[in-house]
Amino acid sequence: MCGIVGLFLKDKSLEPELGALLTDMLVTMTDRGPDSAGIAIYGDSTAGQAKLTVQSDRPESDFATLAADLGAALGATVTLQRKDTHAVLTLPTDKTTEARAILAELRPGLRVMSDGTHIEIYKETGLPRDVAARFNLAAMSGSHGIGHTRMATESAVTTQGAHPFSTGADQCLVHNGSLSNHNNWRRRLKREGVRIDSQNDTEVGAAYLTWKMQNGANLGEALEATLSDLDGFFTFVVGTRDGFGVVRDPIACKPAVMAETDQYVAFGSEYRALVNLPGIETARIWEPEPATVYFWSH
Amino acid sequence: MQSIDLATTSLREMNATLQATNDQTNATHWEILNPRGAHAIAVGLDAPIEVTVRGVTGYYCAGMNKQATVHVTGSAGPGVAENMMSGTVIIDGDASQYAGATGRGGLLVIKGNASSRCGISMKGIDIVVQGNIGHMSAFMGQAGNLVVCGDAGEALGDSLYEARLFVRGSVKSLGADCIEKDMRPEHLDILRDLLARAGVDADPQEFRRYGSARKLYNFDIDNVAAY
Numbered sequence: 001m002c003g004i005v006g007l008f009l010k011d012k013s014l015e016p017e018l019g020a021l022l023t024d025m026l027v028t029m030t031d032r033g034p035d036s037a038g039i040a041i042y043g044d045s046t047a048g049q050a051k052l053t054v055q056s057d058r059p060e061s062d063f064a065t066l067a068a069d070l071g072a073a074l075g076a077t078v079t080l081q082r083k084d085t086h087a088v089l090t091l092p093t094d095k096t097t098e099a100r101a102i103l104a105e106l107r108p109g110l111r112v113m114s115d116g117t118h119i120e121i122y123k124e125t126g127l128p129r130d131v132a133a134r135f136n137l138a139a140m141s142g143s144h145g146i147g148h149t150r151m152a153t154e155s156a157v158t159t160q161g162a163h164p165f166s167t168g169a170d171q172c173l174v175h176n177g178s179l180s181n182h183n184n185w186r187r188r189l190k191r192e193g194v195r196i197d198s199q200n201d202t203e204v205g206a207a208y209l210t211w212k213m214q215n216g217a218n219l220g221e222a223l224e225a226t227l228s229d230l231d232g233f234f235t236f237v238v239g240t241r242d243g244f245g246v247v248r249d250p251i252a253c254k255p256a257v258m259a260e261t262d263q264y265v266a267f268g269s270e271y272r273a274l275v276n277l278p279g280i281e282t283a284r285i286w287e288p289e290p291a292t293v294y295f296w297s298h
Numbered sequence: 299m300q301s302i303d304l305a306t307t308s309l310r311e312m313n314a315t316l317q318a319t320n321d322q323t324n325a326t327h328w329e330i331l332n333p334r335g336a337h338a339i340a341v342g343l344d345a346p347i348e349v350t351v352r353g354v355t356g357y358y359c360a361g362m363n364k365q366a367t368v369h370v371t372g373s374a375g376p377g378v379a380e381n382m383m384s385g386t387v388i389i390d391g392d393a394s395q396y397a398g399a400t401g402r403g404g405l406l407v408i409k410g411n412a413s414s415r416c417g418i419s420m421k422g423i424d425i426v427v428q429g430n431i432g433h434m435s436a437f438m439g440q441a442g443n444l445v446v447c448g449d450a451g452e453a454l455g456d457s458l459y460e461a462r463l464f465v466r467g468s469v470k471s472l473g474a475d476c477i478e479k480d481m482r483p484e485h486l487d488i489l490r491d492l493l494a495r496a497g498v499d500a501d502p503q504e505f506r507r508y509g510s511a512r513k514l515y516n517f518d519i520d521n522v523a524a525y
Contacts, residue, residue, distance in 0.1 A: 250433075251414075252395070252413075252414055252432075252433075253395075255375075255376060255394065255395070257394075270335055270356055270357075270375065271335035271354050271356060271373070271375060272334060272335035272336065272356055273335075274335075275334040275335055285354075285373065286392075287392065287394055287413050289432075290414065290432070290433065
């Protein structure tokens with residue numbers, strides 16, 4: 001199973017409520033995925049600054065002097081905002097790649113969840129309600145976000161196996177289903193120089209999209225290509241800095257419901273996830289077609 | 299009319315109440331409020347009662363229905379009227395995948411579209427869809443009738459046994475061993491009756507009939523290449 005929720009706002013006045021709306025949707029999908037939960041949220045950005053969201057199993061010791069240590073090594077100002085096991089490091093955009101390399105030396109146990117100018121990813125094992133509370137997801141604001149509740153099939157129940165996966169700046173992917181040719185693609189993508197950290201099939205899907213986009217495809221074209229290159233069951237929901245996309249495999253066993261109003265586009269694995277959205281009673285509601293790419297951007 | 303509000307009554311209590319009715323009851327009309335996409339609403343009914351669900355339902359609404367009439371005023375999630383035995387299920391909106399799957403009897407009417415696998419493994423149920431249906435519909439259908447007033451998706455009637463398929467619009471592709479067949483007078487009669495019972499104003503002459511070529515399901519050494 002697994003549950004997916006997504007919300008792409010068209011109406012800026014809803015942005016302060018994004019976290020609260022997504023949290024409600026996420027918790028509703030608990031019985032589709034009670035072992036882990038995660039959310040990618042596209043929030044504020046500062047010109048010239050990038051955000052690196054990192055996670056640690058020992059946040060007290062790892063985060064204590066991290067901003068100062070990383071700042072000294074980079075020769076730049078780094079700030080850190082801790083949220084439970086995660087922290088958002090803010091640093092100059094042009095230092096991101098260097099920062100990732102330095103972090104691997106400074107704090108080998110640290111995991112980078114995401115990097116980009118807008119994206120932050122929070123994910124942990126546990127019930128969605130508890131995960132949401134740990135990070136106070138309901139208080140977050142943003143322009144769009146994607147959440148996932150996981151019932152593990154392809155890899156262990158760990159933070160690293162939870163969704164969303166991010167393999168490129170400001171990109172993320174969540175997945176309901178299972179890919180059957182991910183090992184071949186993992187080997188191929190690694191040869192192509194795409195970063196893949198886990199044994200999880202979904203991360204390969206994310207890396208595939210990153211690779212396609214690195215080679216000139218837009219998100220829509222990259223999603224279209226999954227239909228011929230990825231084998232298995234999938235409903236994917238993806239986010240980019242200003243975009244939100246959905247694609248289902250041609251068999252389309254994995255459920256999906258979408259709703260659109262003048263204020264938002266919403267995705268839920270089930271209609272239940274959408275029932276508390278404003279104006280849902282009059283929203284256009286439909287089931288996304290198999291093998292069809294849906295894409296919105298700001 | 300008896301009313302059950304799922305905002306204040308648990309799903310299990312609602313189903314237990316409906317399942318406890320029998321053909322001696324005076325409480326023949328029920329409405330269910332605030333379904334909000336909940337799963338398994340009005341399942342396992344076995345009495346000649348009428349249940350109106352006001353809103354959208356989740357998985358398996360009206361599953362295993364016998365005798366009852368269940369009317370959903372919104373759309374229905376996956377597996378609506380799955381394994382229905384008798385009675386009537388009416389969906390005003392759309393139905394998600396595998397509507398009417400494995401149904402043995404009764405009538406399922408979908409006023410909107412039905413998505414993939416509509417009537418998969420149907421075993422005697424009659425299904426009337428006023429809109430379109432998705433891919434792999436009536437897969438391994440054994441008996442009953444599937445009427446589609448709109449278009450059918452890919453691989454209609456794949457590995458079909460003896461279910462009858464009637465489609466007014468286009469068929470994207472036929473599945474293995476499914477072929478178009480002549481519409482004979484007895485088929486027009488069946489179709490006319492189904493359309494009337496479903497309350498659909500459509501001319502049976504506009505439909506085409508599809509059925510099994512009967513080359514797959516009985517093993518025959520002469521057909522070995524087709525297996």
